[in-house]
Each structure stands twice: as C-alpha cells, then as structure tokens.
Amino acid sequence: MNANAPILFFDSGVGGLSVLGPTLKLLPNAPIVYAADSAGFPYGKRSEAEIASRVPALLGRLVERFHPRLAVIACNTASTIALEHVRSALDLSVVGTVPAIKPAAEMSKTRVIGVLGTEATVRQPYVDDLGAKFAVDCTIIRHGSPELVELAEAKLGGDTVDPAAVKAAAQPMFDAAEGERIDTVVLACTHFPLLGEELQAAFPQVRYVHGGEGIARRIAYLTRDQVWPSAPSPGLMLFTSSARPPSLAALAPFGIREIKSL
Numbered sequence: 001m002n003a004n005a006p007i008l009f010f011d012s013g014v015g016g017l018s019v020l021g022p023t024l025k026l027l028p029n030a031p032i033v034y035a036a037d038s039a040g041f042p043y044g045k046r047s048e049a050e051i052a053s054r055v056p057a058l059l060g061r062l063v064e065r066f067h068p069r070l071a072v073i074a075c076n077t078a079s080t081i082a083l084e085h086v087r088s089a090l091d092l093s094v095v096g097t098v099p100a101i102k103p104a105a106e107m108s109k110t111r112v113i114g115v116l117g118t119e120a121t122v123r124q125p126y127v128d129d130l131g132a133k134f135a136v137d138c139t140i141i142r143h144g145s146p147e148l149v150e151l152a153e154a155k156l157g158g159d160t161v162d163p164a165a166v167k168a169a170a171q172p173m174f175d176a177a178e179g180e181r182i183d184t185v186v187l188a189c190t191h192f193p194l195l196g197e198e199l200q201a202a203f204p205q206v207r208y209v210h211g212g213e214g215i216a217r218r219i220a221y222l223t224r225d226q227v228w229p230s231a232p233s234p235g236l237m238l239f240t241s242s243a244r245p246p247s248l249a250a251l252a253p254f255g256i257r258e259i260k261s262l
Helices: 017-026 048-066 076-089 101-107 125-134 146-156 163-175 192-202 212-222 248-254
Strands: 007-011 032-036 070-073 112-117 139-144 184-188 207-209 235-239 256-261
Touching: 007 017, 007 048, 017 032, 017 192, 017 212, 017 248, 032 048, 048 070, 048 076, 070 076, 070 212, 101 112, 101 125, 101 184, 101 207, 112 163, 125 139, 139 163, 146 163, 146 192, 163 192, 184 192, 192 207, 235 248, 248 256
Parallel strands: 007 032, 007 070, 032 235, 112 139, 112 184, 184 207, 235 256
Antiparallel strands: none
C-alpha cells in the first residue's frame, strides 16, 4: 500500500465532514480526498433510481483518478440506496453510513425514538429492517427535513443560522403522535451533526446519536495494517459543480487545505 494513497470520502455536500472529523482524530496523518456531488445536491429529493446510477458512476471516476485505499460513502441517503451497487462496481473496500438506530435503542428510556434524516432516507426499507432488528420494542417516528440539509450547507458556507429555522424544521417529528415522548433522536443524515449545537438548544430534552465515530472506528480497523505518511497531509475537497464552496477557514478543522472542481 502506497503511504500517500488517500481515503476517499463522498457525499452530496458538506455533511460527510461529520464523518471525516472523527476519522482524523483516529488517523491524523491520513491523506484525504473529499468529493461533494454539488451538481446532484440534494440527494434527499432525488429518486432511488437516480441515486443508484449516479453514485457508482461518480465513485468509479474518482477511484480511477485518485487510487484511494478505501472509499467512504459519508451519506445516509446514498448508502441506504446505492451501497451494494458501489461495492459491486469497485474493487476496494467501501464503508457506508446507515442510521444509528441500534445505539439509539440502547440509550432510550421512553422507548420512543426519532429518526431525523432526508426524505429519501426515512422512507427506505433499510430503516424498517434496522428497527425490526435492533429496536423491536421501540416506537420509531421518522421525519425527513430538506430544510436542515440546506441550513447545514449554509452554516459551513459562513452564513448565520437562525435557531428558529432549525427548530421549525425538526418540530413536525415532535408534533407527531407520541412525539412528545421522544428522548433519543437518530441524526440519520450526515449534515445534521453539523447543526448539533442548534438542535440541542432547540430540543434540550433529547439526546442525539449519529454514526460518525463508529464509522471512523471501522475505517481505522480496515486500515490497521497499512502505512501512512509521517506527518499530516493537506486534504483536497472536490465539487462537481461551481456551487459556492465553504471557505478554507471553515474547512481547516477538517484538514482540508485545497478546493477544486471535479
């Protein structure tokens, strides 16, 4: 394994930074290429067929160009729809992102769990399967919020986020039948942990759980015998369109030092 072979992170936007951050805590010298499919953003409003064809094609191009040691689909929507397609198409390890329903069920005292994701993620049978396997005695209330995705993108873009807008975007989940009993919320979109402070302030009565740290541990395990550079490498972020990217100052905590168009 070439020490400079990167880990490839893929998302529709900046949400995958909530997975990249924990990964760099475990693997601080890992070379990073982060690809944001801004031309396809937001995935939550696209059809399953679109995502199932688009994601493997884009990842195939990225793998040919950067020769990564590992690919990470740091997007719940893309993972729940296209993960198996990608694994069939690529000859390397691919780590996906799925809603953290198991740890939420382990934490919940009221046995009522919220799953807050994109519209596409919350309607997937995969969520049903996770609930049946790990939370059979829980009531699971789902809510898809495209507004929160946009707010997270705006926050990383340097805009001031209105706390009232964050609360309004998630409020329907708590207004649903038994919603007042929710004590644990699964952030089933990688964008949403980037609004962690705002969500905690809006709904202080609940605990939030997402898969970022668990995915980071999985990445570290899969690369445990591999060699790394002797010092941190400047990370590269790619966009598939000319959409306004976050500033380098906002990306610096995630090791990103360069932004380019794909």
